[in-house]
Amino acid sequence: MPDRPSLYYVSRLGGGGESVISPIVVALIAVAAIWTFCRPRKYAAFPMLLLSLLVPLGQGLVLGPFHVPVYRIMILIGWMRVLQGKLTADKDFKGLKLHSLDWAIIISGIVASITFCMLYGWMDSTVNRLGFLYTSWGSYFLFRVLVRTNEDVDRLIKTLAFICIVLAVLMVREQMTGQNFFGYLGGVPLANAVREGRLRSQGPFRHPILAGTFSATVAPLFARLWVRRRAVRSLAIVGAVSAVVVTVTSASSTPLLALVAGAFGLVLWPVRRNMRLLRWMIVFTLVALHMVMRAPVWALINHIDIVGGSSGFHRFALIDQTIRHFSDWWLYGIQDSGVWGWEMWDTSNTYVDVAVQGGIASLLTFIALLVYGFKMIGLSRKRVETYDRRGAFALWALGCALLANVVAFIGITYFDQNIVMWHVLLAMIVTAASIRQPPITRECEGTKPDLAIGTTEGCIAGHQGLSAF
Numbered sequence: 509m510p511d512r513p514s515l516y517y518v519s520r521l522g523g524g525g526e527s528v529i530s531p532i533v534v535a536l537i538a539v540a541a542i543w544t545f546c547r548p549r550k551y552a553a554f555p556m557l558l559l560s561l562l563v564p565l566g567q568g569l570v571l572g573p574f575h576v577p578v579y580r581i582m583i584l585i586g587w588m589r590v591l592q593g594k595l596t597a598d599k600d601f602k603g604l605k606l607h608s609l610d611w612a613i614i615i616s617g618i619v620a621s622i623t624f625c626m627l628y629g630w631m632d633s634t635v636n637r638l639g640f641l642y643t644s645w646g647s648y649f650l651f652r653v654l655v656r657t658n659e660d661v662d663r664l665i666k667t668l669a670f671i672c673i674v675l676a677v678l679m680v681r682e683q684m685t686g687q688n689f690f691g692y693l694g695g696v697p698l699a700n701a702v703r704e705g706r707l708r709s710q711g712p713f714r715h716p717i718l719a720g721t722f723s724a725t726v727a728p729l730f731a732r733l734w735v736r737r738r739a740v741r742s743l744a745i746v747g748a749v750s751a752v753v754v755t756v757t758s759a760s761s762t763p764l765l766a767l768v769a770g771a772f773g774l775v776l777w778p779v780r781r782n783m784r785l786l787r788w789m790i791v792f793t794l795v796a797l798h799m800v801m802r803a804p805v806w807a808l809i810n811h812i813d814i815v816g817g818s819s820g821f822h823r824f825a826l827i828d829q830t831i832r833h834f835s836d837w838w839l840y841g842i843q844d845s846g847v848w849g850w851e852m853w854d855t856s857n858t859y860v861d862v863a864v865q866g867g868i869a870s871l872l873t874f875i876a877l878l879v880y881g882f883k884m885i886g887l888s889r890k891r892v893e894t895y896d897r898r899g900a901f902a903l904w905a906l907g908c909a910l911l912a913n914v915v916a917f918i919g920i921t922y923f924d925q926n927i928v929m930w931h932v933l934l935a936m937i938v939t940a941a942s943i944r945q946p947p948i949t950r951e952c953e954g955t956k957p958d959l960a961i962g963t964t965e966g967c968i969a970g971h972q973g974l975s976a977f
Contacts, residue, residue, distance in 0.1 A: 527569045529578075530693045536563070537581060544589045549600040550663065552589055553654045556582050557667050557932065560647075561722070562674065564712040565924045566695020573635045579928050580639075583646040590653050604652055609938050612880045613648055613931075616873040617641055623840040623866035647928045651935035658736070658902075658943060661936045665733045666740060668726050669747025675723065676750035679709035679757045706815070709757040714924040720763025722926055723754035725912040725933070728770040732905035735898050761814040762919030769915040773908030777901060780889070804828065809918070819856075823919055825849060826860045840867040858917035881910050881937055888941035906937050 540555035560579035568577035593601030604610075621637040628636075655661055678689045682700050690712040691698030701708040701716055708716035727748055734744035755763045779786065798805035810824040829848040836842045845864045846853030855861040863871045885907040893900035913930065922930055 528694050529567050529569060533563055533567050533578060533693065537578065537585075540582065541585050544585055545592065549593065549598070549654060549656075550660055552586065553651060553660070553664055554667050556586050556650070556654070557664060557928075558671065560928045561671055561925045562712050564690050564693060564695030565714055567693060568695075575639065579647070579925060580643060583642070583650055586650045586654065587646065590650070601653065602656075604649070605942075607884065607938055607942050609877070609880045609884055609934060610649075610652070612873070612877040613645070613934065616870070616877050617644055619873045620862070620866045620870045623870050627841045627843060627865065643927055644931055648931040648935055651932050652938060655935055655939050658899075658940060661940050662733060662737055664932070664936060665726075665729045665747075666743060669730060669733070669743050669750070672723055672726065672747050672750040672754060675711050675719070676753040676757075679711050679719070679754055682709040682711075683707050683757055703759065706759050708759040709754075711754070712925070715920075716758040717760040717762050717920050718922070718924055718926055720755045720758025720760045721766060721916045721920055721922075722929060723751040723758075724763040724767035724770065725909055725916060726929070727751035727755070727767055728774055728905050728908035728912060731774055731908070732902040735905070736902050759815050761812060761820070762916055764814050765812070765919070766912040766916035770908045770912035773911045774905065777904055780904065783886075804831075822851060822854070823857060826852065826855060826857045830860045830863060837864050838868045841865045841870070856920055858921050861921045877934075878910070878914060881934060882907060884941040885910070885937060903940055906933075906940055909933055910937065 536559060540559050543555045544552045560582050563578040565577050565579075568575065568581070570576070590601055592598075617640070621641060624637055624640075625633045627633075651664075655664060682688055686700050686707060687698055688696055688700060688710055690696050690710075696710060696712060696714070701710060709719065710716045711719045713719040713722065730744045730748040730751070733747070734741050737744070752767065755767050776783070776786070794805050797808075801807070806827045807824055809827070810820045812820045829845075829852055830837070833842075833845075833848055836848075837845075841864050844853065845855060855864055859871065859874075862874045885903050889900045889903045889907075892903060910933065913933070
């Protein structure tokens with residue numbers, strides 16, 4: 509059995525490895541770079557998202573102590589395109605106005621980096637934190653620059669629909685053949701994982717859970733596309749169905765719970781004005797269960813097994829041991845949580861992982877990031893709903909995608925392409941929630957509602973045109 513501290517250090521600080529990159533991937537990167545530099549800003553995000561998500565994490569370069577997977581290469585290409593736009597005085601690349609969620613991203617990154625370096629030593633962890641900040645800040649602010657309007661957000665969601673369709677076809681193929689198509693590129697296994705006789709499709713992701721989590725967390729976004737874009741409603745439907753297929757073929761409980769959470773959020777749209785009451789009811793119910801149950805309320809996780817063979821006990825034990833050993837990690841984390849019990853080094857829970865790597869300060873700033881995300885959506889939804897009910901639902905769908913991630917964090921830590929997708933979602937939330945719609949004017953009277961919904965260039969239709977939604 510491997511030594512726990514050594515295994516923990518390798519997973520946290522990295523090290524070793526060699527460059528593995530297919531000629532096909534090199535050609536795709538070259539095509540994506542040409543596209544990015546030759547097309548306007550609004551189309552630059554398409555190849556970024558496509559290659560970042562569909563190329564396995566194992567494909568990339570190792571330059572000394574630096575690991576450079578394909579999504580980090582794409583981030584670099586994206587920022588070079590932004591620099592080109594600035595140097596050529598392209599007005600399409602105007603500066604950013606920072607909002608609360610932007611500052612939450614910055615502060616959480618700084619706190620997580622400082623506490624991580626205090627935990628592992630500045631010499632050992634500096635490279636790791638540079639890579640962490642490059643990926644998180646680099647991807648987030650890149651898409652903040654590239655995605656500036658509601659139309660840009662919708663364009664990204666259409667790209668995600670295409671990605672889900674591709675994944676659905678190839679992951680169903682995995683179920684039929686037992687082989688992962690992306691394994692021929694390298695970076696992921698060719699043979700499928702099997703649990704209790706059931707194949708678990710993986711696609712280009714590092715684990716079947718992560719493949720299913722990706723599709724489950726983007727599924728609510730297709731409701732936004734369906735509402736805002738009548739011309740592509742068929743794409744929204746096919747994208748949603750494909751997301752469900754990918755989630756199911758991953759044969760994992762965490763993605764299915766995240767999918768249910770996102771769908772549940774969409775169903776709550778009619779009671780959106782009573783969400784404060786609903787939240788307090790949930791809190792009261794959990795407290796009451798905690799008081800009457802023999803085990804703590806988080807032991808309910810132990811009883812969740814949707815697909816068979818799920819490691820619910822491990823997730824329960826992670827939360828339980830983290831709470832019981834609060835004094836071990838609260839200051840700036842703990843180097844080896846494996847001392848808490850069997851396989852406790854495997855922190856397959858984002859909240860636990862953030863806590864053991866950075867202490868209470870890192871955990872609180874991460875939770876604040878989630879709170880500010882929901883807050884931005886809520887305030888903007890209330891403002892927009894006064895004149896654009898469909899636009900308000902489009903914002904609500906983004907909140908449902910955020911909720912799906914919040915639930916998924918209980919059962920997994922993002923350590924592959926999902927890191928990029930997580931920051932892309934946050935960037936879309938800030939963009940959509942911070943857009944100030946033009947006022948209703950006399951010129952807008954008689955405008956067709958479907959042409960006016962959610963646009964920033966044209967008029968906004970009056971209440972009468974949208975009251976049917």
